[in-house]
Each structure stands twice: as structure tokens, then as C-alpha cells.
Amino acid sequence: MSGGTARTAGAGADAGAGAGADAGTDAGTEQPPSGLDGPLVRAALVLALGAFVALLDTTVVGVALHGFGLRFGAGPAAVQWVVTAYLLAMSAVIPATGWAAGRFGAAACWTGSLAVFLAGSALCGAAWSLGSLVAFRALQGLGAGMLFPLMRILVVQAAGPQRMGRTMSLIAVPILVAPVAGPVLGGAVLHSLSWRWVFLLNVPVCLLAVVLSPLLLPNVRGPRPERLDAVGLVTVGAGLAAGMLGFGRLGTDGPVTGAVLPLLAAAALLAWHGVRARRRPDGAVIDFTLFRDRSFTASTAVGLLNSLGLYGAVVLVPLFFQQAGGYDPLAAGTIMVAQGAGAGVAVLLVGRVIDARSNPRALVLTGLALVAAALTAFATAGRAEPGPLLLGALFVQGVGLALAAAPVMVTLYHSLPPTAVAAATTANAVSQQLGAAVGTTVVALLVQHAAAGAAGAGAFRGAFWGALGFVALTAVPAAFLPAGRKEE
Template identity: 65%
Template sequence: MSEEISTTSTESEASAETLPAPTDRSSVGIALVLALGAFVALLDTTIVGVAMHSFTRYFDVSLADAQWASTAYLLAMSSVIPATGWAAQRFGATTTWIASLSVFLLGSLLCGAAWSLGSLITFRAVQGLGASMLFPLMRIIVVQVAGRAQMGRMMTMMSVPLLLAPVLGPVLGGTLIQEFSWRWAFFLNVPIVLAVIVLSARKIPNTKGEAPGRFDLPGLLTMGGGLAAAILGFSNLAKGTSPTGAPVLLPIAAGALLLVVHGVRAARSETPGVVDFSLFRDRAFTASTSITLLNNFGLYGVVVLVPLFFQQAGGKGPLGAGAIMMAQGAGTAVAVLLVGRVIDTKSNPRALVLVGLLLVGAGLGTFALTHSAEVNVLLLASLFAQGIGLALAAAPVMVTLYHSLPTTSVAAATTANAVSQQLGGAVGTTVVALLLQHYVYSAGGTAAEFGSVFWWALVFVALTAIPALFLPRGSSQQA
């Protein structure tokens, strides 16, 4: 049965070809609605990170216990991502998108009303279930609505939430918690998500496949369960648990076993499993997915390390660090205005990504070499360049993923890429946390000590350039 999810999900975009070509105005409107939905989910994650110490005081628990509010969210999110393709096929991508937003909205309301840490953890899991499919679904919808001709501009807009939410989250979260309470970290979502639900129902057409197939529970359990177990192990490692401790080894081993079982089962079947491994025969897809996986390491080096650098080494508060990071947001905004149209005008995706990685690397190198966390023109210019580089490196990859794949493979490709992104995010977070523990937290947290971590982030950016060399140099080969 697991083989049927991917097989049928790859057909979920077939009927999208019959949709009328959208105008520029309608495409931009749809892209903004999708970006806003993704943005609020990512913003919620960063704000909850700021609220963690408030949880410890209000519920009178340890920080380790409070962190389960984040862990439950990640585990719930990871467990159902592999079912995205089937759900889009069975119910339609837009209907599934609205349903996911509704579950996320319910989880937000419940979290804001939580009366104990246990209830908060439970409701965060509900939130995670709602957020799980949002990011792959918005990309499936973009391909359905925009087609290949306008995909670059719309995908570039889709990259904005990923780049801006970590910058704005600490500032907004710190303000809300300071002026009101931690409950507003969740209540803030309510009006925004309600607006996105209404706008999605009005503006985004729904398209579903002709043969949804049967839901494959065993396939979802092996892939989704394996992914969630592995992420639990990496999360425990990031919290400081010994690499040889049972909370790390057992989940990672269980996750690896479940993923192997899924892979063996899929290999013995004549049809693809929940994740269609045959997609990796396509060079553009493999290169794009590899970049997605590796880019998480460098991405965390930019959006996590830099604000932390100004806070710990420079003595800035969340508001001050957030204001400084606006320089990076400005660079991203400039890139968004230009990159999408460049991608759509038959540009060279390989060159764009490599130039983007070069700009990100130059910015990280500047921070690695600095001996002071005082704000100056050079650091602000580096942040601006990083903002441009992040958009250049991210947006083309979201398009080249589908470069030589037929439209009927869009859902399967998006689901496989989302699984890779989720795993890469967990490993990237863990690696950065371990590097910070080794170089910064065990010492004094000076600018020089941060420099060592920035050098490692630069290494990850350089590694990301390797699969980028295998990206296509021309436009999409498939209609």
C-alpha cells in the first residue's frame, strides 16, 4: 500500500495544466497569500523560542521541560509531511492548504489558552500537525497556478518567509512578551491565519488528481515515524545530551531502522514508496535537493549566529539585534524585486546560486574576521550582501527542482524535497548548537570565539557549492 501514495500523488498536478494562465496581478496576489501563510507559521516558531524562559517561570518548570513545547511541534510536523502528496491528490492542494491552516489556527488558540505545560505541549503538537504541509503545499500550488512561465517570480516571493521570519521573530516576540504575556505569542497568529484562510478560499483555485488511490498507513509510519524519531534524537543532542546517551542513540537508531525498512520496501515494489526515490535519477532534482539539505547549515549560520553574535558578544537586546538585522532584510527585499524576473527570463540558475553562495560566504567571512561586535559600515554592508545572497541561493533552487521533471511529478518531488529540508534543518540546528557549545558557551562569548563558528558556517556554504555545480544552466526542459 505504501507504494500507492507516491504513485498517485505524482499525478496530482496533471490537471493543473488545464488552469487558465494567471495575470501578473493575480499571480502576485496568490503568491502574497501563500507567503503570508508560511510566514506566520515560521514567525510562530521563532517567537516561541523567545518565549521559552517565560514558560519556565509561568509553569514553574525547568528549561529542559519547557523545550518539549518546541520538540512536540517538530515531531508532529515531521510525522505527516510525507503524506502531503497524497492529500493534495485526494482533496486538492488548495483544500488541503486551507485545512492545514485551520488546524494551525485551532492549535494557536489552544496554546494561548494552555493551563499547564502538559496542555501546552499537547496543543503545540496540534499546531505542528497544521504547519506540517504548509510549506510543500504552497510550492505545489505555485506550480499549479503559475506554471513554468511565472514560477521564478512566485518562488522568489516564497523564499521571503524563510529569510525574514528569523529576523523579525525575536523582535516581535520580545515586544509582545514584554508588553503583554507569552500567550500573545500564539494569539498573534489568529487574525493573520483567519485572513489567509479567507483569501485562500477566494483567490486560489483548487485542483486535485483523477486517481487519489488508497491511503497507505504503513508507508507513512515508516517514513514519517523514522523522520520524527531521527529529529527527536538530533534535538536531544542539540540540547546538550551526550552523543552516547540513550535519549540520542535510541531515537536516531530507531529512525534509521524505520527509514531503511521504508527504503527496502520501496525498492522491492514496482511502484514508488511515500518518497519516490526514482526522482533522484534526475540530476537537476538531486542537485537541488542536496543544496536544500546542505543549505540549512549555512542558513543557520546566517539567520541564527548573526543575531546571537550581536546579542552575546555585542550586548544588544532582541530589539537592538533585530534592528541591525534589518540590513539583511533590505538586501533580501532588493533581491526579491529582481531575482524572480531574472529566473523567468531564461537565466542561468547555476550561476545565480553560485553568486548567491559567494555573497553569503563573503558576509560570513567578514564576521569570522571581525574582532568586535560593534556595529559598523562594513558589518552592515555584509548583512546587506548576505540578504541578496540568500535570495539568490534559495529562489533558483526552488525552480530547478522541477527543471526536467514532468508536471505530474511535482507533488512527489515537492514532498521528497520537504522531507530532506526537514531532516537538514534538524541536523543543521544540532551542528550549530554543538559548535556554539564548544566555542562560545564554554568560554566568554567574545567576538573572536564566535569567529570560529562563523568559519565553520563558511565551510558549510562552500560544501553547498559542490551540488550547485550540477544545477542546469538553462531554463526548464518540461512544459
């Protein structure tokens, strides 16, 4: 989310927090963080509802790709555009989120994005050909692109510094649970219903979120944003989309040139934007001056590498049980419930710990260590069977994912003024989108390379060790995260 979405009340909350901290210091005691009141909980729940349905759609569609090919008589390369069109549309719209939030208000943009996603879902369910399905998936992506950055802006606005940890953790539950529930739901839908219900199931949930959002989310505008940098929007949006396309092709068996050209275009467009933003930082789509802030830079780097290593870990495990163990998508998704349980338990506790002036750096490093331990169990497994060891490793990995992700959502804004929240969220969302694309590609390449020289569980050993290497690398910027909350 881009610069200028500061909520006036958010600035007041910061000032109030600072006064409270000073008073607590004078008295020799520390003010306890305030509790989550009804309006904040209801706002968090409607945000979680919207995030959950968007993430669930992504994972369910991944399970359904083979069915689309059979229905429309298309090969894997053509069917893959159902996913690619969605990702490209998401990438194109993300850079405009911050400006739009400042111009129209984050809550209004959130409701509008949900409405676009709802329309795309209904049209996908009514698609009559593969071409129409791809086009409607692009519409879905335009709606989904802004949802996650807007969600974080709205949490910062509503919760303030004293309750941000618990609120971020509350909305992190669907982010961690949806990838686990998606394969289970997708397998059940494809087994019992038409492929159209993969999309039509979104409609009532989205409709509920669209109705509730204007009622529960106050639409607060900050200072009037700078004029929209149209050239910057094109360079960043097109560069991000080209990068997603290039990395997606790099992970397939197609010619390398089909990946190199989009990647070169992405590098050129993003570099051009960097040069322009350096010359005129005011109003730039990505504000590079934010990277002077150590906490923001460390948090963004951790988020980027998390998208590589931790996303890879989440994707690898279902593939491991399906390809090496012979389980169908529904069975593999059911096994992943153990990870969702671990994440759910941890995420509800970690928010309170963050708000109680804990050490975010220690939490993230502990989470990375737990994920590393779980990946080691999978890397050394002799068989792809859900025995006590691997189910326990999945639970531990879920706990680690929550500990590694939730604090970074708060430390991103640790020492930034309220007026920088939107710009910081936009820059972070762009980096995470690129990280997810690279992570998916790396996982695909690791699995392809490993599978060429081994069979069964051994085919995934190199891929798990590779993901473990990314997790270890993430610990480097994590060591520079703040060790406590900002002293007001």
C-alpha cells in the same frame, strides 16, 4: 508533496510553453515570459500570508521560551518540549502531504492545514499549564507541517513554467523576512503584553488566510493517487520525527545515549522504507526513482546543505550579537533588519531573472559566494558591534540567501513531468526538515565548543568558520544545477 497532484491545466501549460518555444525557435526569436496577472498575484499573496504567520510563530516562540519557564516554574529541559513537540508533529505529517494533495486537492489541504494551525494557536494562547501548552503546540505542528510543501505545489499549479520564478520569489519574501521580524516582534510582545499574545497574534492573520484561501486558490485534483502506503507513512513519519528528536538532544548538554537511540531508530526506519520503496516504487511515500533525474537530485542536495549552512548562518548572527555583544533579543532582532532588507531587494529581482531564461546555476553559486563573504566578515570580526562593516555584511548575506534559495525552488522541477510535482516536493520537504534539524544541532555544538576556549566575538569564530565550510560544500551539488531553462 507526493506523487500524483498534477494539475491538468499545469500539463496544458507545459504543452503550451513547449509550443511557444518551438514557434519562437522557428522564427529566430524567443517568446518573453507572460506577466503576473491579478488572480496569480492574489493567490501568491494569500500563500505568502499563511507561510509568513507560520514561520513568524516559530521564531517568536524561540524568543519566548525563557518567559514560559518563568510562568510555569519549569526548567529549560521541560520548556524545550514547547519547541520539540511542534517539530515532531510537523515531521510526522509531512510525508502524507503528497498523497493528501492528490486525494483531496492541494488548495483544500492548504485551507484545512491553516484551520488546524489556527485552532492550535488559539488553544496555545489559552493554555493553563506547561503540559497543555506542549499538547497544543503539537496540534499547531500538525497544521504547519503541510503548509510549506503545499504552498510550492500550489505555486507550480497556478504559475506554470513561464512564471514560476517570479511567483516563487514573491512567496519567498516571507520565508526570508520572518526569521528577521520574529525576534523583534517577540521581544516587543514579551516586553509590553502577556506571553499569551505570542500565540494569539496569529489568530486574526490565520483567520483571514483561512477565509481568503478557498476564494483565491482553485482546488484542482490530479489523477487519483495510489492507495495510501500506511506502512510507508509510519516508517517515514516516525523516522523523521525520531531524527529530529535525536539531533535536538545531540545539541544539548544531556547524555549522549538520549540522542543515539532516537538517531538509530530513525536510521532503521528510513532504511526500511528505502528497501520497501525499492521493491514496490508505485505509491511509496518517497519515490526514490526521482533521484535518477540530475536536476532534481542536485536541487535536493543543495536544499539539504542550504538547511545546514545557510540556516546555520541565519541562526548564528543573532546569537553572536546577543551572547558576544550583550544585546537583548529585541535589539539583536532590530540589527537583523539589514539582512531582511538585502533579501527583500534581491528576491524581487531574482524571480524575473529566472523567468527570463537565466542561468540558475550561476545565480546559486553567486549567492553562495556572497554568503561566504558575509560569514568571513563575521568570522574575522574583533567585536560584536553593528558597525558599518557588519551591517553591510548582513545586507550582503541577505542578498546571497535570496540568490541561493529562490532558483533552487524552480530547478527542482526543471525536467520532471507535471505528475511528479507532488512526489518531488514531498521528498524535498523531508530532506529539508532533516537538514534544518542537523543545522540547528551543528550550530549549537559549534558554539558550545568555541565558547569553551574563548570569550566575546572570538567565541563564535570557530562556529562562523564551520558555517562557512558548509556553504563551500553546498557549491559542489550547485555546480550540477541546470544552466538554463528546460528546452521544451
